[in-house]
Amino acid sequence: MGEHALPTIQITGGRIIDPAADRDEVGDLWARGGKILPAGETPEGADVVIDARGLIVCPGLIDVHVHLREPGNEEDETIATGAAAALAGGVTSVACMPNTIPPIDSQAAAEFVVLQGRRARQANVYPVGAVSKGRKGEELATLGQLVAGGAVAFTDDGAPVASAALMRRALEYSKMFDRVIMQHCQVPELTVGGVMNEGFESMRLGLGGMPAAAEDIMVARDIRLAEITGGRLHIQHISTERSVELVREGKRRGVKVTAEACPHHFSMTDERLRTFDSNYKMNPPLRTAQDVEAVIEGLKDGTIEILATDHAPHAPEKKMRELDQAPFGIVGLETLVPVTATKLVEAGHLSWPEVIRKLTINPALLLGIPKGTLHAGADADITLIDPSMKWTIDAAQLRSRSKNCPFHGWEVTARAHTVLVGGEVRYTLGGIVREATAGV
Numbered sequence: 267m268g269e270h271a272l273p274t275i276q277i278t279g280g281r282i283i284d285p286a287a288d289r290d291e292v293g294d295l296w297a298r299g300g301k302i303l304p305a306g307e308t309p310e311g312a313d314v315v316i317d318a319r320g321l322i323v324c325p326g327l328i329d330v331h332v333h334l335r336e337p338g339n340e341e342d343e344t345i346a347t348g349a350a351a352a353l354a355g356g357v358t359s360v361a362c363m364p365n366t367i368p369p370i371d372s373q374a375a376a377e378f379v380v381l382q383g384r385r386a387r388q389a390n391v392y393p394v395g396a397v398s399k400g401r402k403g404e405e406l407a408t409l410g411q412l413v414a415g416g417a418v419a420f421t422d423d424g425a426p427v428a429s430a431a432l433m434r435r436a437l438e439y440s441k442m443f444d445r446v447i448m449q450h451c452q453v454p455e456l457t458v459g460g461v462m463n464e465g466f467e468s469m470r471l472g473l474g475g476m477p478a479a480a481e482d483i484m485v486a487r488d489i490r491l492a493e494i495t496g497g498r499l500h501i502q503h504i505s506t507e508r509s510v511e512l513v514r515e516g517k518r519r520g521v522k523v524t525a526e527a528c529p530h531h532f533s534m535t536d537e538r539l540r541t542f543d544s545n546y547k548m549n550p551p552l553r554t555a556q557d558v559e560a561v562i563e564g565l566k567d568g569t570i571e572i573l574a575t576d577h578a579p580h581a582p583e584k585k586m587r588e589l590d591q592a593p594f595g596i597v598g599l600e601t602l603v604p605v606t607a608t609k610l611v612e613a614g615h616l617s618w619p620e621v622i623r624k625l626t627i628n629p630a631l632l633l634g635i636p637k638g639t640l641h642a643g644a645d646a647d648i649t650l651i652d653p654s655m656k657w658t659i660d661a662a663q664l665r666s667r668s669k670n671c672p673f674h675g676w677e678v679t680a681r682a683h684t685v686l687v688g689g690e691v692r693y694t695l696g697g698i699v700r701e702a703t704a705g706v
């Protein structure tokens with residue numbers, strides 16, 4: 267193997283799950299020159315042999331909702347630290363949100379993210395451009411230039427596009443590039459002063475509430491706008507029962523609407539706020555048991571076709587302030603696989619192939635990126651998951667620069683074991699990867 271040549275890799279005896287090809291079988295997978303080889307093709311020898319017995323071998327996971335904080339808030343996360351945290355979570359591609367300082371609202375800003383992602387050589391990094399200039403919600407950003415700079419979608423996430431007129435124009439205009447508009451659905455006037463879900467728990471704790479209706483109303487509005495424009499709408503971090511029903515009904519009518527759910531929204535309720543721990547403060551907030559059930563039901567019936575983390579790192583000195591002062595958001599990349607496996611697979615709601623579909627081919631199709639499958643010739647982005655490993659989540663052990671993790675101390679099953687990007691082993695827990703002895 268030449269110094270710069272990519273190794274020939276043999277992954278043996280794993281459970282290969284590739285939902286894009288409806289494949290689920292035990293066997294060997296080969297990669298050469300950074301690409302997946304056809305099923306029948308087995309080269310003479312491998313440079314690297316990975317013993318995958320007892321492990322799941324699937325396309326590298328794709329997270330369509332990640333905050334990397336660079337430029338502007340490098341004390342929370344950088345593109346390099348966030349992309350490294352992604353690998354430790356089994357995620358080989360991330361789409362990062364534009365709510366940086368300055369925001370990703372120009373071609374140069376998008377190009378900067380792409381460049382920093384390449385330099386880091388961790389997970390692949392795809393910028394999502396802002397919908398509006400400066401994320402101010404007033405004027406449309408230069409969407410065409412953002413696409414030229416590498417943007418794969420648009421959102422003002424961190425804030426909603428509040429103006430219906432602007433949202434309509436964004437949906438209209440984005441059709442020219444066949445790019446999706448991702449929306450943080452929330453009527454801002456209804457959540458002023460809120461720190462948690464509005465309801466029994468917020469009343470009891472005397473904390474400012476954010477009503478479910480703030481989300482529902484904007485989901486309803488934007489589905490209608492997607493319908494009249496023919497643009498593609500993606501609902502970010504869906505969290506309420508009514509929103510799930512609205513997406514279900516919109517899809518039934520043929521509207522181009524998709525939705526993502528985050529692990530925290532299918533695994534915890536607003537009762538957690540009784541601890542006043544700011545690691546349970548995120549936007550949208552943790553909701554009621556009824557909402558959690560509805561999100562799980564939406565995942566089961568395909569209404570919600572994507573799992574995403576909304577990885578939102580905040581440095582301890584910010585997050586450890588009193589609840590009303592602390593910023594919204596939690597880290598999620600490194601807990602995605604175990605929380606999903608424990609709360610959806612082990613709990614009997616979804617199978618591994620169903621979960622992996624929502625983390626591979628479905629997000630790839632949403633973003634229009636050539637990823638998310640193991641078919642012959644595809645980039646060798648491969649994630650190996652140990653589905654039976656029992657471990658305890660420890661926030662201090664996270665690779666992310668921030669530790670604002672509400673899952674600290676959780677006893678979970680499953681963990682990302684070894685991760686390849688472009689045919690290179692870029693992460694492993696160790697023990698199963700071996701370099702073949704150089705047969706000179």
Ligand SMILES: NC(=O)N[C@@H](CC(=O)O)C(=O)O
Pocket residue numbers: 333365423424425450547548549550576578579593594595596
């Ligand atoms: N989700 C959050 O609670 N916070 C996100 C913003 C967002 O996703 O809206 C952040 O950037 O910190």
Ligand SMILES: [Zn+2]
Pocket residue numbers: 423424425450502503549550
């Ligand atoms: Zn958001």
Ligand SMILES: [Zn+2]
Pocket residue numbers: 331333363423424576578
């Ligand atoms: Zn977000």
